[in-house]
Every structure is written in C-alpha cells, then in structure tokens.
Amino acid sequence: MASLQVHSLRAQDMLQGVDLAQPAYSKAELTRADVEAALQHRENGRNVDLSQKSLNGLDLSGLDLRGVDFRAARMNKTSLAGARLDGAILDQAWLIEADLTGASLKGAHAFASQMQRMKADGADFAQARLAGDLTGASARNANFSGADLSADMKNQSMGLMRAVLRSAVLEGARFRNANLASADLRFARAAGADFSDANLEGADAAGADLTGANWTGAKTEGLDLDSAQIDALAGAALAGAQNMDRARMK
Structure with a gap:
C-alpha cells in the first residue's frame, strides 16, 4: 500500500502548469455543424x-x-x-466542467482523462473503463454497473492511474459488479449507493458519506473507512475494511 501512496502523489496531476484560459482549453476550433457533418459522412466501418x-x-x-475518437x-x-x-475513446481527454447529464457512455474508454x-x-457508464480524475464531479443516480474504475497496476509510467472520485456526489449511484480496487473515494457523498458485488479492495473512502449503501457481496478487504459515515448494521459486510474503529456509525 505504501508504494501506491508514493505513486499516487504524482499521478493524474496533468493540471499542473496548464493554463486553462489559453485558447486550446477554452475555445472551439469546430462548430456543432462541423461535428454533425463529420458524423453524417462516416465511412463504412470507420469511426469519426x-x-x-x-x-x-x-x-x-x-x-x-x-x-468517436476523442483521444x-x-x-x-x-x-x-x-x-x-x-464505445467512445476519451483517453487523456479534457472534460472539466462538461455536462454529461443523462448521457450514455456504455463501454467507453477514459484513461488519464480530466473530468473534474x-x-x-x-x-x-456501464462496462466503461474509467481511470480519470472526477474530483468534485456530480453523478447522482448514475449507472457504473460493471465498470472498471480500478488502479492500473501494469502501466505506471504516468504514476498510479485510477478513478479519482474525491468529493464527488454519488448519491444513489449504482456500482453493481464494478471494479473499484484502489479507487479514490475520499469525502465522496455516496449515500444510498449500490455497491453490491463490487470490488472495493484497497480503495480509499476516508471521510466519505456511505450511509444507506448496499454492500451485499462486496469485496471490502483493505477499504479505508477512516472518518467515513456508515450504517451501524453494515459492520458484518465491511469486516475486512480498515479503520472501522475510526468510522462514524449512524
């Protein structure tokens, strides 16, 4: 776990030194009509x-x-x-303060993406691969069933890449069968979230609100619950979690 923490200090820190006011990050070089035209002229079997x-x-x-390739x-x-x-490719894409309300991203691939x-x-987001920074994102009642939000332990040239949901609003979100191993859920607001059969091994949920969550069949070995809010009756399902003595029982 110590090595994970060292890597995570430098991981997903693409915002350092980036001026978001410069045209590349604040203006558009195409119009909606341009995008629509590109979509209408898709070649057989080839994506835009x-x-x-x-x-x-x-x-x-x-x-x-x-x-569509939005890499x-x-x-x-x-x-x-x-x-x-x-199925869209969103690797290393910048979606800061973007609005995806009600959008469908089934099977999409977002690696090292900036989604703060x-x-x-x-x-x-069912079956999607999400290893991006969603700090402060709002995903109430979103569907992450079967999604992979886990840390990429094989490719760490950019540091530890994983889903960062720090301070995200996840109330009522569904994470059934999702892989959240070593994900960052610190201070997330996930009251009423469904983690049934999800893998949260080694995830960090310190300070998160997890009241009313469904833990049926979840893997919670090493899940950090330091200062997290959890239901008093959830103890059995969270037997393998860390810092249970520091959690705030409701």
Whole structure:
C-alpha cells in the first residue's frame, strides 16, 4: 500500500502548469455543424476521429457520438447532455466542467482523462473503463454497473492511474459488479449507493458519506473507512475494511 501512496502523489496531476484560459482549453476550433457533418459522412466501418480537437464550450447535446475518437480532445464546459457516447475513446481527454447529464457512455474508454467538476447525473457508464480524475464531479443516480474504475497496476509510467472520485456526489449511484480496487473515494457523498458485488479492495473512502449503501457481496478487504459515515448494521459486510474503529456509525 505504501508504494501506491508514493505513486499516487504524482499521478493524474496533468493540471499542473496548464493554463486553462489559453485558447486550446477554452475555445472551439469546430462548430456543432462541423461535428454533425463529420458524423453524417462516416465511412463504412470507420469511426469519426476528433482526437486532439478543441471543442470547448460547444453544445453537442443529444448527438450520436458512439465510437468517436476523442483521444486528447479538449471539451471543457462542453454540453454533451443526453448524447450517446457508447464505445467512445476519451483517453487523456479534457472534460472539466462538461455536462454529461443523462448521457450514455456504455463501454467507453477514459484513461488519464480530466473530468473534474463534470455534471453526469443519471449518466450510464456501464462496462466503461474509467481511470480519470472526477474530483468534485456530480453523478447522482448514475449507472457504473460493471465498470472498471480500478488502479492500473501494469502501466505506471504516468504514476498510479485510477478513478479519482474525491468529493464527488454519488448519491444513489449504482456500482453493481464494478471494479473499484484502489479507487479514490475520499469525502465522496455516496449515500444510498449500490455497491453490491463490487470490488472495493484497497480503495480509499476516508471521510466519505456511505450511509444507506448496499454492500451485499462486496469485496471490502483493505477499504479505508477512516472518518467515513456508515450504517451501524453494515459492520458484518465491511469486516475486512480498515479503520472501522475510526468510522462514524449512524
């Protein structure tokens, strides 16, 4: 665990030295019409490539963006509400304060993505791979069933890559069968979340609100619950967790 902590100090810190006010991160080089035209002219069997494009602030809500390559694209404050992003590639994409309310991202791949303060209430991340920074994001009633939010232990050239849900709003979110091993859930607001059959081994949920959560069949060995709020009756399901004596029972 000590090595994880050392790596995590430098992991996912892409914001250091980045000026988000510069045009690449605050302006758009394409319009919604340009994106719609690209989608209409998809070649047979080939996906649309919008990698490394600046799409900041655009209204792309409701579009069918399934399978689109957004690798390293900048979409800060972009509206993707209700859009279909199933199977989309969002590796190293910038989605700071983007709006994905009600969007579908089934099977999407987001590695080293910047999603701080993103709005994703009611979004569907089922079977997605999420190893990005969602600090302060809102994902009330979102679906993460079968998603992989775990740490990537094989490729650590960029530091420890994992889902960072620090201070995220996850009330009522569904994490059934999700992999949250070594994920960062510190201070998350996850009251009423469903963690049934999820893997939370080695995850850090210090200070999180986990009241009313469903732990049926969850793997909680090494889950850090220091100062976390949990139900008094959840003790049996959390037998393998760490710092249970420091948790706040409700």
